[in-house]
Amino acid sequence: MQRIGVFVCHCGTNIAATVDVKAVAEALSHESGVVISQEYQYMCSEAGQNLIKDAIKEHKLTGVVVCSCSPRMHENTFRKAAASAGLNPYLVEIANIREQCSWIHKEIATATEKAVILGRAAIAKVHLNAPLIAGESPVAKRALVIGGGIAGIQTALDIAEAGFDVDIVEKEPTIGGKMAQIDKTFPTLDCASCILTPKMVDCSQNEKIHIHSYSEVSAVKGFVGNFTVTIKKKARFIDETKCTGCGICTEVCPMKKVPNAFNMGLDNRTAVYIPFAQAVPKVATIDANYCLKLRGGTIKEKVCGKCAEACTAGAINYKQQDEFIEQTYGAIVVATGYNPIKLDKFDEFAYNQCPDVVTSLELERLMNAAGPNGGTLLRPSDKTHPHKIVFVQCVGSRCDDSKGKPYCSKICCMYTAKHAMLIREKYPDTEVYVFYIDVRTPGKNFDEFYRRAVEQYNVHYIKGMVGKVTPKADGKIDVQASDLLSNEQLHIDADLVVLATAIEPDQTARPLATILTTQMDTNDFFTESHPKLRPVESATAGIFLSGVCQGPKDIPETVAQASAAAAKAIGLLVKNSITCNPCVAHSNELMCNGCSACEKVCPYGAITYQDKEFRMPDRTTAIRRVAGVNPAVCQGCGACTVACPSGAMDLNGFSNSQIMAEVDAICK
Amino acid sequence: MNSNLKEQVLRSSGVNVLKCMRCGKCSGTCPSYDEMEYHPHQFVYMVEKGDIETLMKSESIYKCLTCFACVDRCPRSVEPAKVVEAVRLATIRQQGCNHLIADSIPEMLDEDLPQQAIVTAFRKYTK
Amino acid sequence: MQVNDNKDFQPLIVAFCCNWCSYAGADLSGTNRLNYPTNVKIIRVPCSCRVNPMFILRAFQRGADGVILCGCHPGDCHYTSGNYFTRRRMTLLFSMLDFLGIERDRTRVEWVSAAEGAKFAATMNEFTEAVRKLGPNRRLEDLRCRKQ
Numbered sequence: 001m002q003r004i005g006v007f008v009c010h011c012g013t014n015i016a017a018t019v020d021v022k023a024v025a026e027a028l029s030h031e032s033g034v035v036i037s038q039e040y041q042y043m044c045s046e047a048g049q050n051l052i053k054d055a056i057k058e059h060k061l062t063g064v065v066v067c068s069c070s071p072r073m074h075e076n077t078f079r080k081a082a083a084s085a086g087l088n089p090y091l092v093e094i095a096n097i098r099e100q101c102s103w104i105h106k107e108i109a110t111a112t113e114k115a116v117i118l119g120r121a122a123i124a125k126v127h128l129n130a131p132l133i134a135g136e137s138p139v140a141k142r143a144l145v146i147g148g149g150i151a152g153i154q155t156a157l158d159i160a161e162a163g164f165d166v167d168i169v170e171k172e173p174t175i176g177g178k179m180a181q182i183d184k185t186f187p188t189l190d191c192a193s194c195i196l197t198p199k200m201v202d203c204s205q206n207e208k209i210h211i212h213s214y215s216e217v218s219a220v221k222g223f224v225g226n227f228t229v230t231i232k233k234k235a236r237f238i239d240e241t242k243c244t245g246c247g248i249c250t251e252v253c254p255m256k257k258v259p260n261a262f263n264m265g266l267d268n269r270t271a272v273y274i275p276f277a278q279a280v281p282k283v284a285t286i287d288a289n290y291c292l293k294l295r296g297g298t299i300k301e302k303v304c305g306k307c308a309e310a311c312t313a314g315a316i317n318y319k320q321q322d323e324f325i326e327q328t329y330g331a332i333v334v335a336t337g338y339n340p341i342k343l344d345k346f347d348e349f350a351y352n353q354c355p356d357v358v359t360s361l362e363l364e365r366l367m368n369a370a371g372p373n374g375g376t377l378l379r380p381s382d383k384t385h386p387h388k389i390v391f392v393q394c395v396g397s398r399c400d401d402s403k404g405k406p407y408c409s410k411i412c413c414m415y416t417a418k419h420a421m422l423i424r425e426k427y428p429d430t431e432v433y434v435f436y437i438d439v440r441t442p443g444k445n446f447d448e449f450y451r452r453a454v455e456q457y458n459v460h461y462i463k464g465m466v467g468k469v470t471p472k473a474d475g476k477i478d479v480q481a482s483d484l485l486s487n488e489q490l491h492i493d494a495d496l497v498v499l500a501t502a503i504e505p506d507q508t509a510r511p512l513a514t515i516l517t518t519q520m521d522t523n524d525f526f527t528e529s530h531p532k533l534r535p536v537e538s539a540t541a542g543i544f545l546s547g548v549c550q551g552p553k554d555i556p557e558t559v560a561q562a563s564a565a566a567a568k569a570i571g572l573l574v575k576n577s578i579t580c581n582p583c584v585a586h587s588n589e590l591m592c593n594g595c596s597a598c599e600k601v602c603p604y605g606a607i608t609y610q611d612k613e614f615r616m617p618d619r620t621t622a623i624r625r626v627a628g629v630n631p632a633v634c635q636g637c638g639a640c641t642v643a644c645p646s647g648a649m650d651l652n653g654f655s656n657s658q659i660m661a662e663v664d665a666i667c668k
Numbered sequence: 669m670n671s672n673l674k675e676q677v678l679r680s681s682g683v684n685v686l687k688c689m690r691c692g693k694c695s696g697t698c699p700s701y702d703e704m705e706y707h708p709h710q711f712v713y714m715v716e717k718g719d720i721e722t723l724m725k726s727e728s729i730y731k732c733l734t735c736f737a738c739v740d741r742c743p744r745s746v747e748p749a750k751v752v753e754a755v756r757l758a759t760i761r762q763q764g765c766n767h768l769i770a771d772s773i774p775e776m777l778d779e780d781l782p783q784q785a786i787v788t789a790f791r792k793y794t795k
Numbered sequence: 796m797q798v799n800d801n802k803d804f805q806p807l808i809v810a811f812c813c814n815w816c817s818y819a820g821a822d823l824s825g826t827n828r829l830n831y832p833t834n835v836k837i838i839r840v841p842c843s844c845r846v847n848p849m850f851i852l853r854a855f856q857r858g859a860d861g862v863i864l865c866g867c868h869p870g871d872c873h874y875t876s877g878n879y880f881t882r883r884r885m886t887l888l889f890s891m892l893d894f895l896g897i898e899r900d901r902t903r904v905e906w907v908s909a910a911e912g913a914k915f916a917a918t919m920n921e922f923t924e925a926v927r928k929l930g931p932n933r934r935l936e937d938l939r940c941r942k943q
Contacts, residue, residue, distance in 0.1 A: 467697025
């Protein structure tokens with residue numbers, strides 16, 4: 001016989017004002033199995049918890065029902081209290097009479113009636129609760145960081161600092177990401193490379209950090225603490241262990257007309273290349289799409305081969321194949337970053353027609369000392385100095401239509417102020433116009449920075465949007481725009497137009513989210529577990545988020561989030577084992593008919609079939625194929641319980657009989 | 669301020685003026701901007717305020733070429749040209765007379781007149 | 796279809812809510828003090844795909860007048876794909892109920908996220924009203940289970 005205790009909380013007046021708690025306690029005391037029914041001001045308080053603990057001991061309770069706030073709020077509190085009094089914590093049920101009763105109803109009579117019914121349902125359920133023991137699973141002491149930009153680098157350095165091995169998987173031949181392409185950083189105007197490249201070197205020299213460049217994650221299996229990840233190392237046709245990064249191969253390569261992606265296609269590189277001088281790892285890569293010997297997918301025997309002849313280290317291997325590595329990790333940090341959007345749909349800005357209409361990232365390269373012009377700002381078309389430059393803000397950001405992105409890209413206002421300021425500083429004879437909708441500069445020293453651009457550097461900020469950009473025959477660009485404050489339409493003969501292009505998550509992010517079974521929003525940004533209180537954890541346990549893959553961010557915010565993600569990952573890695581959720585599925589092998597229906601619906605691959613021996617009624621033994629659930633992998637969604645045609649599959653904590661009992665109690 | 673008028677303009681245009689974020693791209697792109705007293709972004713704002721009678725009296729609404737450049741380029745899909753068209757319609761409705769009689773149309777037709785213009789005229793000038 | 800004019804009829808409505816989205820959405824409508832009728836009684840399940848069609852039939856058998864199933868929006872399931880199973884299963888179940896002559900308005904699947912407290916309350920108000928109009932569920936109710 002069950003001995004159940006019912007505890008009704010007043011929650012001050014939150015519940016007691018609309019629910020007659022005394023009547024609820026009284027009504028529930030007559031339910032079958034209930035031996036004690038009490039009410040108290042605040043059940044979650046120390047005194048309230050003691051009330052429950054004492055009752056458990058005194059009345060030898062076998063089940064506890066607390067009628068209080070949402071189980072999402074205090075279920076754990078009451079479970080812990082029960083456990084400390086010697087009752088299995090999973091024998092506690094909560095009836096939610098605050099959020100789902102007292103707060104939404106006004107009439108005391110009906111609210112009280114409903115509270116009694118909710119309490120009755122919880123009592124019916126607790127009658128069938130079974131004591132559950134949470135299992136434990138070991139944690140692999142190694143972390144994986146996907147993406148080697150500043151976010152990934154910072155996360156990897158912090159995790160390595162704590163003494164754990166970290167692998168960085170980067171799809172490009174070098175780590176560094178977008179920050180390596182940027183010239184200066186706002187609001188301090190220090191050189192991006194000067195602060196990034198030492199960190200890249202730290203990564204390569206730290207013996208805890210292992211960089212897989214030119215690699216991708218191709219499969220992820222397992223669960224928190226025990227992910228098995230397959231990494232695809234793409235063939236770079238260079239033996240990484242032999243290559244010294246001397247760069248002789250790039251000098252002899254005859255294929256010199258490959259668009260240089262690092263310089264945003266503004267100049268060319270050779271087919272065998274090192275992306276930039278400070279690349280980490282400093283290893284050459286052969287671009288098989290352009291290499292005379294490799295293009296077309298086959299190795300042409302008698303063609304070229306000059307790099308192999310020139311390489312003194314013998315590092316070049318035309319026969320190299322893609323390689324797959326399998327590794328176990330305890331935690332995964334996603335740091336896949338961003339790209340500027342494609343401007344194909346914005347014909348009005350003439351980006352595809354005119355080489356002198358550039359994106360902001362292209363301008364970074366044009367102004368960078370290591371860029372195509374060696375740091376002198378020249379027009380891409382005729383290599384002359386531009387004297388009138390127009391910046392256009394919000395290109396593709398804050399769009400309601402299918403062309404652009406609905407969000408604010410956050411970084412554009414600040415980098416445009418930076419560009420405008422740098423140009424006015426270096427070329428004082430240049431006129432700079434910035435067309436803005438709003439100038440958004442929240443951040444430490446950000447608004448001061450923008451004001452400096454206006455007041456000290458005399459950058460012309462005009463409120464209004466550019467409607468049309470028309471390249472003219474004389475090489476000038478006609479920019480037609482409105483000035484909303486003076487209420488006139490302007491035409492500016494510009495030499496260079498810079499578009500503050502919206503940013504979007506990297507294209508690899510969505511397939512990766514599918515592999516990782518993490519959530520994403522409609523813009524392909526990864527969704528955090530809680531927008532305020534758990535900003536760096538994904539909803540999937542053991543997977544953390546770092547940098548722009550979660551939402552637009554500038555460098556300081558990215559670094560802060562990267563370190564936060566590292567801290568969360570370290571918090572997981574220091575544990576030797578983690579407690580599993582005991583509310584998992586289990587199969588009744590005697591009832592299982594081996595149909596595999598459950599195996600097919602399980603999103604985690606937690607169900608496997610095996611052959612087992614069974615005693616038959618006629619005393620013979622038979623071998624039958626039955627389902628088994630791996631409790632460490634199962635997350636407890638219950639999809640299999642419904643798919644099972646023979647009723648063999650059930651879910652701990654939410655069993656068929658428990659939910660049926662709740663239904664019955666509510667409908668009584 | 670006539671709230672019925674605002675309601676009518678909003679209904680006949682099908683435009684949600686609250687979507688406007690006041691970027692001014694419509695005015696930046698308008699080819700007959702200099703001819704207008706009020707400009708496309710102002711149309712939208714005036715309709716939002718309900719200040720429609722002023723708009724109806726202004727010649728600006730007849731300067732709009734209905735080229736739809738603003739509709740095409742508006743980042744928020746506000747469609748200012750449709751608002752202008754709705755205000756024109758409101759003016760015509762207020763006058764309450766049919767400018768066209770079906771029988772008189774054949775003699776008014778010009779061979780060079782595009783078919784679309786005739787249909788538009790029907791829509792505009794009949795109640 | 797018969798329309799019940801009896802304003803005093805109080806339908807009994809069972810709502811199954813998934814723990815991660817809809818139950819949190821229901822909590823949010825409570826936190827925001829958004830009213831919906833007391834007729835709605837919520838049962839918490841880990842995921843909408845935990846709801847066996849049997850539970851819904853059981854509720855009708857025991858005298859519920861309407862059953863609503865709430866889950867995360869498609870693509871947002873905490874368990875990745877649970878609500879897709881729900882969607883398919885319920886389509887089948889509803890067509891069977893239709894065949895049995897149970898009005899379509901007595902059953903519903905609704906996607907409510909943890910942030911949509913207002914939507915939860917609005918849905919419950921609207922659903923309760925729809926069921927009230929239909930009147931008591933007689934066809935599936937097992938009279939032996941009736942309260943004496």
